Amino acid sequence: MVPRAAHCISRKQIDEETLKVMYRLHRNGFKAYLVGGGVRDLLLGRRPKDFDVGTDATPNQVKNLFRNCFLVGRRFRLAHVRFGRDKVVEVATFRRKPAVGEMPEDPEDHFRFQENVFGSPCEDAFRRDFTINALFYDINSFSIIDYVGGLEDLAARRLRVIGEPVERFTEDPVRMLRALEFCARLDFSLDAEARQGIYRAAPLIADAAPARIREELMELFRHGVAGAVLRHAAAMGLLEPLLAGYAGDEETFDLLEHLDRRTRGGLPVVEPFALAALSLSRFLRACPPNREAPVTEVVRLAGLVLAPHCGYFSIARAISHQARELLVGIYRLARGRRQRGERRLLGNPMTPHALDLLGCWSEVTGDYRDLVGQWRAALDGKAPVSTPPPDAPAKRRRRPRRRKRNTDKGSPG
Template identity: 60%
Template sequence: MKEKNPVILSRDQHPISRKQIDPDCLKVLYRLHRHGYKAYLVGGSVRDLLLGRQPKDFDIGTDATPSQVRKLFRNCFLVGRRFRLAHIRFSGNKIIEVATFRREPDADELPDDPDEHFHFVQNVFGTACEDAHRRDFTINALFYNIADFSVIDYVNGLEDLFNKQLRVIGDPLVRFVEDPVRMLRALEFAARLDFSLDDNILQAIHTHKALLATAAPARVREETMELFRRGIAGRVLEQCRQLGLLPHLLAGYPGTDEGIALLEKIDQRTHSGTDIPESLSIAALYLRLFMDSCPPTADINLTQVLHKANEIITPHCRYFSIAGGIRHDARELLIGCFRLARGRGFRGEKRFLQSPQLPKILELFRLWSEVRPQLAPLLQEWRQASHNHQTQSPKKARSGQRPARRRTRRKKSAPGHKPS
């Protein structure tokens, strides 16, 4: 590949300050630089700093090989068999990831055994320019050079950042075949940053959307949970539905108007600072389908409801290898919402009001009642019942206590004396 002269912004031409960079990350950058290696802050952290956002992680790119990095840091551990990385550990379980610049190998460099191609391709070291062109999107291929505090751009990422546009590096038709998860990441970045998508990205997604079903389920699961953590699940999954991507993303999940509306309520909850467990995200995804399959007005018992809940969420949980405990909690949330929607006065209500899951069930039902306002009176009725039960239970416990038995000490008998 022919080296391209980059666009370079000097320190006085950009807003990034070292005060915004993690102190431990700075230590790593400075040590690499002092030993004669290139040391760049790379990827999303540079993008976020230029946008005035606080990065979640700070990653480093360098021309030092993983073994050379390990020699510089006693707290360094090399990880990854296919993609060799250096992890430098600090207190508090903090990890600074250091990656050696990579490049695409020439065809005549590939090993004879095709099975070894992937491992080989991932570990061919190169220059900063070559590394930038291997990345996914132009806005994620910007470098911050600790040597002179400049920002380096080989792929016109600064222009796209200024124009609030998301562009793939290279041909999207090729890059999405290389890694289908990039289609989901494109929608995620556009939603998270409020950027527009380049037209050729949308065309490539339409062409290759079925390829997403071939991606590793573990990666898709993590990217999907990231949507919930970022509070953009409703927006992104609705766009996936419009583009025909949703069934390929979530193992056949069709999505509904009310289902997407519930996810948007979940996102609003996340923006308020409340974490979302995976069980709640699964229950929210499937609540509309579950309630349609066993409407509260139907003559159906709880055993049948349990079977329906399992029938709906088990394929999802198996496909994504979700642990049994998470699946159990998601199922209990669904069944609990059915019981709330059915109303009061049924067998087992007292035990249900004592359930430790009830606050989570009420929270999900509250969000669902915002989608279906006709359920709001039931929500209020159950909240009052829960409050009454909590206030009465301690009184009953106190009134039902038996008086403590008074213990008396038996007098010791005199030596040699036998009790009569």
């Protein structure tokens, strides 16, 4: 237990709504701790994305204290205390691992039971994934409580798993991806035992729910660490089971790291753009711009390249369509100026985004740099829009069909 005078966290750094929740719990005789990533980030001098509260009050007891409280989740029961439309303070009851032989009366309730056995703060800390995420801030004494050695790991900038890594990764394979994400986001080193655990348990990531993996992948892009994490995942044998057989290459990792730098600079990446970036290298090999191909064939090949990822993660047709349009647009831009359909291409709303991605590709590979500049000038109106070359065959106008005249001269009698 670290007293207030020996740590840097102040109540002024915690938002007003979270403090209200913690103080009401405390006044009613319950423990009220700030838990998880909020404590970690405050100790590192970072601004937390949000704050979570841990308590020994059950979800129903929390609900009875707050009229604006709603209980959510079946497998993991939580209390959400809402303030206005956008602010939610999440309150979780301290939990423990069930004892051997401790099972619910109804076997169908096994998973919900596993996640909703309430316990002490110490038992709750040992259920968490990494030591740096198991630190508590007590609103009563303003002290930091550390049951697992998280403060020592914070000081050493080291990520360590609580418990035996393979066992914890088997419980939840997504922890392997989160371990690499935290190392990249916080610039931490990965503990040797955790690293060996990922090597051994990597195939288990294929058992995780695709929807959850998809959300974790987009978190990598939102935090600007997708390139670094996926590069390390590939080196540790985690990438192919993670993305259903996808094997990245150096050019793709360089492109993702370039996008990450833009994200950290304030230019976020949306999912169709991220999907096209992941597929661009493979698409250019399947459909090189220096090879003449009808647009229908280019569209088909773009769809084939995207199909494994979109099918595995059940990506909506609108998102996959935009990603395909980006790839097709890049092919047409990389073909160069003075191609038929240039005016339509410049008027396509996806063209500026395709050119943006092609520009990122040119930055990391050196390809198409002059061409990217020419297209940007054309889009900005600084360069004339070209017409098809003189030797291009003119498009034949279709003559309207002549109506057949009625030649019958007789009439029915």
